[in-house]
Amino acid sequence: QTKTGIALLYDEVSENSYDIRLKLTKEVLTIQKQDVVCVSGSDHSANHRTVTLRRQPVGGLGLSIKGGAEHKVPVVISKIFKDQAAEQTGMLFIGDAIIQVNGINVESATHEEVVHLLRNAGDEVTITVQYLREAPSFLKLPLGSPGPSSDHSSGTSSPLFDSGLHLNGNSTNTAPSSPSSPIANEPKYEKRWLDTLSVPLSMARISRYKTGTDKLRSNAFEVLALDGVSTGILQFYTAQESADWLRAMSTNISDLTLQNMKMANKCCSPSDQVIHMGWVNERLEGTDSSQLYKFKFLALKGSSFYIFSTPPVKKFD
Secondary structure, eight states, rough: OOOOOOOOOETTTTTEEEEEEEESSHHHEEEEEEEEEEESSOOOOOEEEEEEEBBTTTTTTTTTEEEEGGGGGEEEEEEOOOHHHHHSSSSSTTEEEEEETTTTEETTTHHHHHHHHHTOOOOEEEEEEEEEOOOHHHHHHOOOOOOOOOOTTTOOTTTTBBBBBBGGOSOOSSSSOOOOOOOOOOOOEEEEEEEEEEOTTTOEEEBBTTSSSOBSSSEEEEEEEETTEEEEEEEOSSSHHHHHHHHHHHHHHHHHHHHHHHHHHSSGGGGGGGGEEEEEEEOOOSSOOTOOOEEEEEEEEEEEEEEEEOOOOOOTT
């Protein structure tokens, strides 16, 4: 089966989930992550982009932000509004982490500090950004209606909600300012899905369980290649999506296993054919609770039953 779709990659250390795109072919599962790439012109900025925004009387900078150092995440652009200043530059994207505001480094700044800088930066605001390939998904997805951040009088905002309306600031211009727009000879950028990991499916295994336990993951699983390369924990938005992807990958792995069996059997006598092989979980006795199970690869060949720690890949095996 071939299949493409959007999923999340769960980081067990940070407990954050990142947006990814999956591409499934008969032999390989590819994980893609979004990045901003220069598609024309010259780019010497080492993935940093510096953009000057002209604040508009209506719409302000035309963007919203989420995140902040107090939550151990960078401040990122979470929304870009159509036909307003940020979009007109052609150089800013949802998921861009803000590095500098008017030359001031904000990588370690709180949400409120960045909001204050943007509100009081004047009619022309120069920001330096870098696309965050592994921005936690909650930074770029709406979590509900804006909280205090939409209240001009309160002066407060929540780092996990969009701060946008109050970025209008106090413009000294009463006449509409000229729109922000890309300069003709400036580099042109696009957001694209780029391959970051390819996992061969031949002899691969799928685990729905938390490592070494009998606890099932919710709408999630991990694919591990023959050489031990792992996709990481793939999360899906619904149980149906998870089941569909699990079925498609399992089918492709099974088909490849059958192909491997047929090739192996060409060298075997009719009475010594490989009848079945595949992965199982072995329950470990007398061990601590952190490691209850271990993967084993089983093969039934002729009248013999084989147990491997890793799949046999050569005739000698």
